[in-house]
Amino acid sequence: MRALLILIIPFLPLAAxxxxxxxxxxxxxxxxxxQLIEKKAFDFNGVFPGQVFxxxxxxxxxxxxxxxxxxxxxxxxxxxxxxxxxxxxxxDISGRYSGFxxxxxxxxxxxxxxxxxxxxxxxxxxxxxxxxxVLSMKRKEELIDxxxxxxxxxxxxxxxxxxxxxxxxxVQGASYSSxxxxxxxxxEINQRINTYTKKNLSKEQRDNLLLSKKPQEQLLALQxxxxxxxxxxxxxxxxxxxESIPLNKQYILKALSESFWENMNNQELICQTFPDLDKSSKxxxxxxxxxxxxxxDKTMNALLNxxxxxxxxxxxxxxxxxxxxxxxLPKNLTAELRLMSESKNYPYKSSLxxxxxxx
Amino acid sequence: xxxxxxxxxxxxxxxxSCSSSEGTLIEAESFKNKxxxxxxxxxxxxxxxxxxxxxxxxxxVDDASTDITIDKSGSYHVYARTINWAPGSWEAPGxxxxxxxxxxxSENLGLNDNWGWEYAGLIDLxxxxxxxxLIDLKGFNGRCDAIWISQNNVAPPSxxxxxxxxxxxxxxxxxxxxxxxxxxxxxxxxxxxxxxxxISAAEHGMNVALVHDRPLLGGNASSEIRVHTLGIYxxxxxxxxxxxxxxxPNGSPxxxxxQDKREKNVRSYDKIDLFLNWRAYTSNTKGDRIxxxxxxxxxxxxxxxxxAPHFIDCTGDGWIGYWSGAEYFYGRESVDTYDExxxxxxxxxxxSVGDDAVMGASVLWRTFTNEAEYTFPEVPWAMDVAxxxxxxxxxxxxxxxxVDHHQIDDGEAIRDHMLKAxxxxxxxxxxxxxxxxxxLEWMSYxxxxxxxxxxxxxxxxxxNDARExxxxxxxxxxxxxxxxxxxxxxxYNDDIPDFLTxxxxxxxxxxxxxxxxxxxxxxxxxxxxxxxxxxxxIGLGGPRVMLTTGQMGAAVGIxxxxxxxxxxxxxxxxxxxxxxxxxxxxxxx
Numbered sequence: 001m002r003a004l005l006i007l008i009i010p011f012l013p014l015a016a017x018x019x020x021x022x023x024x025x026x027x028x029x030x031x032x033x034x035q036l037i038e039k040k041a042f043d044f045n046g047v048f049p050g051q052v053f054x055x056x057x058x059x060x061x062x063x064x065x066x067x068x069x070x071x072x073x074x075x076x077x078x079x080x081x082x083x084x085x086x087x088x089x090x091x092d093i094s095g096r097y098s099g100f101x102x103x104x105x106x107x108x109x110x111x112x113x114x115x116x117x118x119x120x121x122x123x124x125x126x127x128x129x130x131x132x133x134v135l136s137m138k139r140k141e142e143l144i145d146x147x148x149x150x151x152x153x154x155x156x157x158x159x160x161x162x163x164x165x166x167x168x169x170x171v172q173g174a175s176y177s178s179x180x181x182x183x184x185x186x187x188e189i190n191q192r193i194n195t196y197t198k199k200n201l202s203k204e205q206r207d208n209l210l211l212s213k214k215p216q217e218q219l220l221a222l223q224x225x226x227x228x229x230x231x232x233x234x235x236x237x238x239x240x241x242x243e244s245i246p247l248n249k250q251y252i253l254k255a256l257s258e259s260f261w262e263n264m265n266n267q268e269l270i271c272q273t274f275p276d277l278d279k280s281s282k283x284x285x286x287x288x289x290x291x292x293x294x295x296x297d298k299t300m301n302a303l304l305n306x307x308x309x310x311x312x313x314x315x316x317x318x319x320x321x322x323x324x325x326x327x328x329l330p331k332n333l334t335a336e337l338r339l340m341s342e343s344k345n346y347p348y349k350s351s352l353x354x355x356x357x358x359x
Numbered sequence: 360x361x362x363x364x365x366x367x368x369x370x371x372x373x374x375x376s377c378s379s380s381e382g383t384l385i386e387a388e389s390f391k392n393k394x395x396x397x398x399x400x401x402x403x404x405x406x407x408x409x410x411x412x413x414x415x416x417x418x419x420v421d422d423a424s425t426d427i428t429i430d431k432s433g434s435y436h437v438y439a440r441t442i443n444w445a446p447g448s449w450e451a452p453g454x455x456x457x458x459x460x461x462x463x464x465s466e467n468l469g470l471n472d473n474w475g476w477e478y479a480g481l482i483d484l485x486x487x488x489x490x491x492x493l494i495d496l497k498g499f500n501g502r503c504d505a506i507w508i509s510q511n512n513v514a515p516p517s518x519x520x521x522x523x524x525x526x527x528x529x530x531x532x533x534x535x536x537x538x539x540x541x542x543x544x545x546x547x548x549x550x551x552x553x554x555x556x557x558i559s560a561a562e563h564g565m566n567v568a569l570v571h572d573r574p575l576l577g578g579n580a581s582s583e584i585r586v587h588t589l590g591i592y593x594x595x596x597x598x599x600x601x602x603x604x605x606x607x608p609n610g611s612p613x614x615x616x617x618q619d620k621r622e623k624n625v626r627s628y629d630k631i632d633l634f635l636n637w638r639a640y641t642s643n644t645k646g647d648r649i650x651x652x653x654x655x656x657x658x659x660x661x662x663x664x665x666x667a668p669h670f671i672d673c674t675g676d677g678w679i680g681y682w683s684g685a686e687y688f689y690g691r692e693s694v695d696t697y698d699e700x701x702x703x704x705x706x707x708x709x710x711s712v713g714d715d716a717v718m719g720a721s722v723l724w725r726t727f728t729n730e731a732e733y734t735f736p737e738v739p740w741a742m743d744v745a746x747x748x749x750x751x752x753x754x755x756x757x758x759x760x761x762v763d764h765h766q767i768d769d770g771e772a773i774r775d776h777m778l779k780a781x782x783x784x785x786x787x788x789x790x791x792x793x794x795x796x797x798x799l800e801w802m803s804y805x806x807x808x809x810x811x812x813x814x815x816x817x818x819x820x821x822x823n824d825a826r827e828x829x830x831x832x833x834x835x836x837x838x839x840x841x842x843x844x845x846x847x848x849x850x851y852n853d854d855i856p857d858f859l860t861x862x863x864x865x866x867x868x869x870x871x872x873x874x875x876x877x878x879x880x881x882x883x884x885x886x887x888x889x890x891x892x893x894x895x896x897i898g899l900g901g902p903r904v905m906l907t908t909g910q911m912g913a914a915v916g917i918x919x920x921x922x923x924x925x926x927x928x929x930x931x932x933x934x935x936x937x938x939x940x941x942x943x944x945x946x947x948x
Binding site for chain 2: 250
């Protein structure tokens with residue numbers, strides 16, 4: 001089955017459905033087989049009782065993990081209406097599904113063994129990427145609405161119609177295949193891969209992943225950084241705070257140690273990313289700064305510039321930070337804050353006035 | 360010594376001069392005719408009082424009116440305690456006006472960005488009866504807490520603790536409620552858990568007070584919030600079928616049918632005294648025991664004391680435990696606290712460092728196609744929140760989760776954020792071709808909360824209890840529903856509106872909740888049932904739905920009856936009377 005793959009390094013996004021010599025590939029697939037090292041990573045359970053598949057890690061010739069593959073041969077339902085599926089499934093190194101491949105001459109099928117169309121494969125790939133599909137809360141027996149039956153054209157049998165609420169979560173006419181594949185790519189294997197990668201990632205590759213454009217891989221690398229290493233990776237951390245997804249920003253802001261925040265230079269650099277942060281990250285950052293013993297001028301200025309954009313709770317945290325910096329509010333700052341509290345467009349005028357008064 | 364006496368005398372003189380100031384305080388929620396305004400008691404602990412709100416969905420609501428009696432004719436200054444709930448560079452959406460005897464006061468109200476007194480105007484009033492009206496100007500959730508009428512042009516205090524004292528003085532309110540009632544058991548909170556607790560206790564011979572701060576029973580399942588019940592019945596099917604809902608779509612008006620059933624069933628128990636529209640505001644303790652709970656009527660303002668040997672906290676927010684000094688949890692524990700990690704979802708499932716981004720509250724809403732074209736007013740104050748999103752209805756995943764907002768302390772801000780999300784998204788969908796006749800049919804103004812304070816019991820129920828299908832000698836609650844934890848969609852993409860969430864489902868199979876999670880570990884006579892039971896954040900993910908919380912209620916109702924029989928505390932039921940407890944549970948099935 002492995003020989004069915006066409007492999008290239010690295011994973012390349014295939015924007016459209018790939019079809020060649022009656023084979024199908026979709027997603028970010030590794031190609032150019034000769035330059036990859038395959039190694040059995042672990043066994044994982046399939047959807048049916050007692051079913052076990054092999055997860056294989058794929059590495060480049062330098063030993064860098066590229067992703068994972070599993071070759072699947074599996075039934076999808078308990079009656080004779082469904083054909084066995086044969087395909088290869090791929091995951092990236094963080095454990096997220098990245099694509100599938102069907103070998104030449106093979107095909108996924110729908111009811112009455114009708115072959116998947118190009119659109120069906122595209123829809124399947126789209127559905128498999130949704131980790132939060134409604135399928136995640138359904139048992140197999142809930143796939144079919146027992147009150148609605150459809151007649152098989154090829155076999156003398158009746159079969160159930162897809163439950164209406166699942167219509168958009170499956171390829172039409174292929175509920176069981178969609179369900180089986182979704183649970184294979186989004187089942188226990190996700191966390192098994194994540195754990196395996198964390199154990200087998202080289203430091204060099206981890207460092208490269210910190211700058212990955214794939215947020216899940218970046219988070220995985222961030223989780224492997226120890227608190228003692230944060231200072232050495234300040235540049236990467238700043239880049240993440242400027243450019244990554246909120247989840248990664250929130251993760252690193254919470255992970256930074258007290259001693260990191262007590263360093264004036266670190267404070268200043270981190271606070272300069274404030275405009276690039278999402279709301280929750282801003283709250284986390286302010287929560288960290290309000291716990292420090294000393295606040296630098298540059299930190300204060302960076303936060304002051306953002307004052308008009310703070311939420312009410314963030315404004316209150318800002319005043320706690322002000323109190324670390326100034327026992328008594330400086331006159332020029334008081335005047336500036338008063339001016340803001342009188343601005344027509346500022347939403348928290350009376351709260352700001354009270355905070356100034358209570359200082 | 361002489362100087363000190365003089366000082367004390369001066370202070371007393373000052374205080375007496377304050378208390379002699381003339382004026383009439385009218386609590387808005389006590390208006391005789393509320394017109395289209397609704398009583399909102401959700402945020403009493405944060406802003407000080409229930410209030411009237413003009414929940415018109417863009418159409419000004421009918422006037423609220425009441426009569427006031429003035430002792431002496433003359434010119435009076437009128438103040439209203441109100442707020443601009445959506446402050447910014449636009450016209451305030453919740454503006455209203457006061458009319459007295461048909462005359463409009465000079466100032467529109469609802470303009471300040473915080474709860475406080477706004478000047479409404481000066482007016483001549485006649486001696487005797489005068490009619491006062493609240494006129495909604497915008498239809499967008501204007502709110503009025505109280506009106507102060509005085510010949511002195513001095514606003515009452517705005518600061519919350521001062522205001523509380525002032526109110527007490529003006530209303531001549533005593534420290535202790537004038538009326539006390541004694542029961543075998545007091546259940547506070549009339550959601551599904553509270554109703555089930557009251558029923559099971561009543562069936563076991565207890566005289567029960569069921570105290571609830573809304574006019575309707577059912578909490579999140581009520582026709583005011585309209586979330587369908589989920590989960591299984593466990594050993595309490597007979598009781599829970601009196602209270603549950605059909606699996607209608609969330610937000611459906613079908614909720615009213617189940618409402619009728621629930622009300623009828625609870626009222627059929629002679630041993631349950633139902634106190635609707637009573638909101639508990641404090642508990643009184645002696646040592647580690649609660650002796651009574653005080654509650655206030657949400658519109659009439661009168662107070663009542665409820666005494667009992669045992670109490671059940673079904674408030675959802677764990678208020679009774681909180682007031683009594685019970686230990687409680689709030690927030691998401693770090694993944695290592697209870698080893699609750701699930702790598703499939705990693706950080707969003709259980710964070711490396713704990714935080715307060717708990718599951719949020721939903722506000723459900725729906726639209727319909729009107730016969731005629733309908734123009735929805737512009738809502739510039741909602742557009743930042745809607746963030747370009749367009750929708751015709753809202754369901755469970757309209758839920759605001761952020762570390763910046765606390766589910767209790769910031770409850771009103773969360774609700775208002777959801778109002779902006781709804782109005783803004785509806786406004787956006789109205790711009791799309793084909794939606795000319797679309798109109799808002801219904802939207803709740805009550806938060807459908809998922810998570811809040813969790814009171815700590817002898818057992819802290821965690822994800823591992825579900826994941827490992829742990830059975831306990833006191834597994835009084837059983838569930839098979841997935842462990843279902845939510846997170847904000849925008850953690851993956853900041854462009855997604857912040858009011859949309861996604862769910863993570865862990866299929867755990869059958870799992871059990873022990874009785875020891877249903878009573879406080881440090882308040883000796885306090886049970887809890889509902890989302891404030893003893894659990895971790897992830898532990899709550901499965902059992903937070905209403906048939907499961909209903910099982911909790913039914914289970915502790917029976918335990919309370921044994922406490923009465925043996926004159927013992929909840930913990931003693933587990934230690935010394937577990938077999939008898941099981942016999943009673945199995946006998947009632």
